[in-house]
Amino acid sequence: MSAFEDLGVLPEIIKAIEELDWLLPTPIQSEAIPLILGGGDILAAAETGSGKTGAFALPILQITYETLNNKADIPVLPEDQSSNESKDNGIEWDQLNRDRELAVDGLVCQARSAAWNGIRATKGISSGKFYYEAIIRDEGLCRVGWALSKATRNIGTDKFSWGYGGTGKKSHQGTFADYGKPFGNNDCIGCYINFDDEVMGYTKNGEDFGEAFTFNSKAGIFYPALVLKNAEIAFNFGKDPMKHQLKGYKPLIEAELLADQASAPAPEPSNNKNIKKSNKKEKEDKSTNTQSDKPRKPLSLIIEPTRELADQTYSAILNFSKYLDNPNIQVSLCIGGEKSLGGRNKIEGDIIIGTPGRLESLVKDGSIDLSSIRFFVLDEADQLIEDNLSIVNYIYNKLPIGQNLQILFFSATLHSNKVIKFSEQITKNPTWVDLKGKDFIPDLITHAYIKADPSKYETLWRDSENPLRIRTDGVHAMDVTKFGKLKEPEQKSEAIKLLKAQLLLKCIQSFKMDQAIIFARTRVDCDCIHNFLKEAGGESTKSGLEGEYSSTVLHGDVNKARKENLEKFKNGEVRFLICTDVAARGIDIRGLPFMINYTLPASFEDYIHRVGRVGRADRIGLAISLVGSDQEKVWYHTCRDKGRGCHNTKLTENGGCCIWYDEPELFHPIQESIGPVELNDQFQLPQDMNLTFGASSNKSLVLDYQPHTEELSSRVEQLSQLEQTIQRDYLSLPIRITEIVNNNNNKMKS
Numbered sequence: 001m002s003a004f005e006d007l008g009v010l011p012e013i014i015k016a017i018e019e020l021d022w023l024l025p026t027p028i029q030s031e032a033i034p035l036i037l038g039g040g041d042i043l044a045a046a047e048t049g050s051g052k053t054g055a056f057a058l059p060i061l062q063i064t065y066e067t068l069n070n071k072a073d074i075p076v077l078p079e080d081q082s083s084n085e086s087k088d089n090g091i092e093w094d095q096l097n098r099d100r101e102l103a104v105d106g107l108v109c110q111a112r113s114a115a116w117n118g119i120r121a122t123k124g125i126s127s128g129k130f131y132y133e134a135i136i137r138d139e140g141l142c143r144v145g146w147a148l149s150k151a152t153r154n155i156g157t158d159k160f161s162w163g164y165g166g167t168g169k170k171s172h173q174g175t176f177a178d179y180g181k182p183f184g185n186n187d188c189i190g191c192y193i194n195f196d197d198e199v200m201g202y203t204k205n206g207e208d209f210g211e212a213f214t215f216n217s218k219a220g221i222f223y224p225a226l227v228l229k230n231a232e233i234a235f236n237f238g239k240d241p242m243k244h245q246l247k248g249y250k251p252l253i254e255a256e257l258l259a260d261q262a263s264a265p266a267p268e269p270s271n272n273k274n275i276k277k278s279n280k281k282e283k284e285d286k287s288t289n290t291q292s293d294k295p296r297k298p299l300s301l302i303i304e305p306t307r308e309l310a311d312q313t314y315s316a317i318l319n320f321s322k323y324l325d326n327p328n329i330q331v332s333l334c335i336g337g338e339k340s341l342g343g344r345n346k347i348e349g350d351i352i353i354g355t356p357g358r359l360e361s362l363v364k365d366g367s368i369d370l371s372s373i374r375f376f377v378l379d380e381a382d383q384l385i386e387d388n389l390s391i392v393n394y395i396y397n398k399l400p401i402g403q404n405l406q407i408l409f410f411s412a413t414l415h416s417n418k419v420i421k422f423s424e425q426i427t428k429n430p431t432w433v434d435l436k437g438k439d440f441i442p443d444l445i446t447h448a449y450i451k452a453d454p455s456k457y458e459t460l461w462r463d464s465e466n467p468l469r470i471r472t473d474g475v476h477a478m479d480v481t482k483f484g485k486l487k488e489p490e491q492k493s494e495a496i497k498l499l500k501a502q503l504l505l506k507c508i509q510s511f512k513m514d515q516a517i518i519f520a521r522t523r524v525d526c527d528c529i530h531n532f533l534k535e536a537g538g539e540s541t542k543s544g545l546e547g548e549y550s551s552t553v554l555h556g557d558v559n560k561a562r563k564e565n566l567e568k569f570k571n572g573e574v575r576f577l578i579c580t581d582v583a584a585r586g587i588d589i590r591g592l593p594f595m596i597n598y599t600l601p602a603s604f605e606d607y608i609h610r611v612g613r614v615g616r617a618d619r620i621g622l623a624i625s626l627v628g629s630d631q632e633k634v635w636y637h638t639c640r641d642k643g644r645g646c647h648n649t650k651l652t653e654n655g656g657c658c659i660w661y662d663e664p665e666l667f668h669p670i671q672e673s674i675g676p677v678e679l680n681d682q683f684q685l686p687q688d689m690n691l692t693f694g695a696s697s698n699k700s701l702v703l704d705y706q707p708h709t710e711e712l713s714s715r716v717e718q719l720s721q722l723e724q725t726i727q728r729d730y731l732s733l734p735i736r737i738t739e740i741v742n743n744n745n746n747k748m749k750s
């Protein structure tokens with residue numbers, strides 16, 4: 001019997017997690033899963049990388065599934081919002097013919113993955129002159145066009161499909177050629193097909209680019225088709241008035257729409273539609289499952305502070321749910337940077353995962369129906385409450401409070417007054433699952449630091465012969481022209497900035513770091529470090545191989561590329577990820593050996609989350625902090641454009657956009673609580689600390705059971721003795737009764 005089974009987890013979920021090598025639950029999972037399955041509110045604090053995602057995701061997935069299986073309980077969306085079928089003459093995007101990471105909401109298609117994801121329409125045409133429109137809703141990549149039923153979903157790459165992409169290329173049979181103009185956000189692309197003359201073509205915002213392809217009109221039924229990557233596109237087959245009229249062509253909806261008899265290619269496992277059924281149960285379902293086939297109201301809502309984290313939790317839940325069918329669990333990802341649906345179409349999904357801003361706007365415009373929510377999860381709750389309290393409160397107030405609603409708070413750092421006060425307002429007698437006390441940090445992390453002292457390391461940063469110098473944030477561009485004896489605070493500040501870049505290289509070299517995550521304070525700092533590493537040898541070589549110091553950045557500015565950059569790092573395509581605190585929480589990169597605090601975070605809690613990117617899932621990690629020996633003057637933009645084009649280096653108290661950042665002060669609590677070791681002059685750990693970073697500790701995540709077992713052993717012993725006493729008493733009971741009965745009989749006889 002699996003240990004997860006002991007916790008009451010369903011076999012289908014266990015099968016999925018066993019494939020991830022989750023054989024035993026981690027301590028937080030052992031504690032939290034039964035409590036959540038049992039129905040209470042909980043506040044769960046456990047160290048970074050200890051498996052908190054599974055601790056809440058597994059039980060809510062299970063209860064969601066069990067609720068759906070009890071068909072009477074399934075809340076469905078009202079009919080008029082759930083189907084476009086009649087109004088669209090039966091043409092819609094085909095849920096059975098789409099790639100796994102493409103989500104469909106009415107006629108809006110979205111894929112947030114860095115891979116291409118395609119879909120085909122349910123119906124197509126084989127005669128006449130018709131067209132449809134695609135309205136691009138962000139800057140991602142896409143190709144739109146037509147496909148026969150034999151085509152793959154990556155249209156334009158085989159001989160059965162024809163596409164036109166945002167880079168201004170048409171493609172067929174894998175050949176890409178210039179056509180029309182590039183297109184992007186807000187553009188309206190018309191896709192037309194003319195069976196009389198056997199030509200296909202495209203328009204952009206009404207401008208006709210003429211023939212793109214010729215084709216054989218007898219080839220079969222031509223379906224609208226789409227492939228996209230990190231993009232969102234809305235379609236109009238003619239239900240709404242077309243944006244641009246195309247002379248001689250009618251909207252597709254007016255055609256005689258057809259579909260091939262042949263079945264569609266097997267669908268990928270679903271992420272937001274109820275499409276996969278086991279053969280065995282299919283027959284029963286035809287009669288009984290009509291309720292669960294309808295779009296359903298969400299049962300679980302999970303809020304995550306960042307897009308990356310929302311995406312990670314979304315992928316985890318998709319993985320956990322892969323063997324749950326009849327019905328499949330619908331999971332929807334709602335993250336920032338997307339347009340409102342205007343309440344026209346409801347977000348479908350049994351489990352919705354999103355970021356605060358996006359969820360707020362979807363709730364406000366009526367696109368998410370919260371009336372059936374049973375689980376409200378605040379992951380990284382302290383950050384959500386710190387940064388987005390009003391949104392969390394707003395969403396909470398829209399929930400069906402007082403019914404079966406369960407509220408779950410999770411974080412490694414959950415002990416602030418603000419969190420406790422808020423939790424008291426919204427939870428009912430919550431159980432605290434606090435495994436290690438306040439802000440505990442995994443033992444698998446070794447903490448080290450180097451004091452970035454320009455007087456100590458003069459040769460490193462003063463060396464005028466060394467062409468490799470970081471271009472710093474520009475705060476001192478006007479006030480430090482010469483360094484001299486480093487008397488002025490501004491000189492020291494700039495010297496520290498120059499030195500830190502050199503120390504970074506030394507650390508990378510000394511520990512032969514293959515992969516590391518580097519945290520800096522601002523976007524500008526991240527870009528400066530990225531450029532510095534490029535110059536140090538981070539450029540891709542002509543042969544396409546990444547350079548020795550290849551890096552990528554992740555911060556608030558790198559909007560669309562954020563996911564792609566993170567994937568590059570996760571896949572090992574680049575060696576260093578340079579980021580702001582946007583990646584400090586939750587991001588799970590298995591086996592990551594090193595992290596570097598290029599600048600210290602502004603709070604001790606942030607230090608805990610940042611260093612928690614290493615030392616996860618049983619891997620030993622090293623966290624190195626570069627600590628300035630003096631204060632540094634840094635940007636702190638209060639200006640309207642948040643720093644764009646700002647050169648105001650006065651301090652904020654004088655109306656400017658700079659502050660003095662006091663790393664020596666920020667380092668105190670870290671030094672007191674954790675006591676990091678100082679790297680020696682060779683930038684090495686003391687010799688007795690011989691560790692292989694990135695390697696398994698061979699302790700296993702679940703060995704943490706041991707202290708718990710020891711703690712409980714005396715009580716288990718007492719229980720066992722009690723049990724024995726009861727057993728003995730019980731066994732002696734009939735004898736005594738017989739004795740009493742016999743005695744009584746004897747008395748009566750005599």
Ligand SMILES: Nc1ncnc2c1ncn2[C@@H]1O[C@H](COP(=O)(O)OP(=O)(O)OP(=O)(O)O)[C@@H](O)[C@H]1O
Binds near residue numbers: 049412586587617
């Ligand atoms: N029972 C388990 N057995 C083996 N590996 C596990 C188990 N549970 C989780 N993991 C793995 O441990 C890693 C960390 O899990 P997770 O991301 O949930 O940690 P976390 O506690 O949420 O961390 P953070 O506080 O940084 O958000 C992941 O790679 C996950 O796959």
